[in-house]
Amino acid sequence: MDLAEVLRSRGLRLTAPRQLVLEAVYRLRHATPDQIHAEVAGKAAGVNITTVYRTLELLEELELITHAHLSHGAPTYHAVDEHQHAHLVCRGCGSVRELPSAVLDGLARELRDSRGFRLDIGHVALFGLCGDCDTNREAGVTPC
Template identity: 50%
Template structure:
């Protein structure tokens, strides 16, 4: 088996190859869930279920949860905790980002990991701690709500 030097998952159109290479089939449910995640951007399992239900009534919430777990294991989706409710899923095809979440309007701003690099470097040098930047969420008030 050959391993590529790059860290990024294959482009979204290449799910089939990713799933097959790991011995999974791209079932219609898996494709519906993955398409919903990519279309919604950031979505909870319930929101994903709602989107999937528009195309198929044959999918229930436990199927969505199981599918999301599998897709995350395969590196096709990632999750972040950007509310105190359910985790929020987004496509792994998107570049890694930090989430800024406004407590007032609940807007989500994606920022480059470079923005928090001084924090990451400081935590690394002081504590020897490696930060999982893709899971980093900063809560506060956005510029619009603050003014």
């Protein structure tokens, strides 16, 4: 189902800012509201940051996008798609890599069975050092 159909099913209409924000989230893959705003403003200068935040909230309510907290700053938004994933966040260079949810299936099952807790894998972020930063650290080189 496309954005226009999802909005119509809720009695809402498709606007240019809504379409542009959704396209920016898909294009940028993991982006903060400021990054999304910069992307959208390049195409439609009249779209302000408040509109971006409201649109992100709406798109998340419609379950088209989701967010994760990948740093101490603003949340990072990404598309909801068929392959749910966790995030590997490098504290050295700041890179974000996707981790297939299957890697956490055992943990998710254990949490559900032993504690009755259902893990929301799309919001999971694991912090550490990527291979390059770890190698550089061991070699005494300044982080990437």
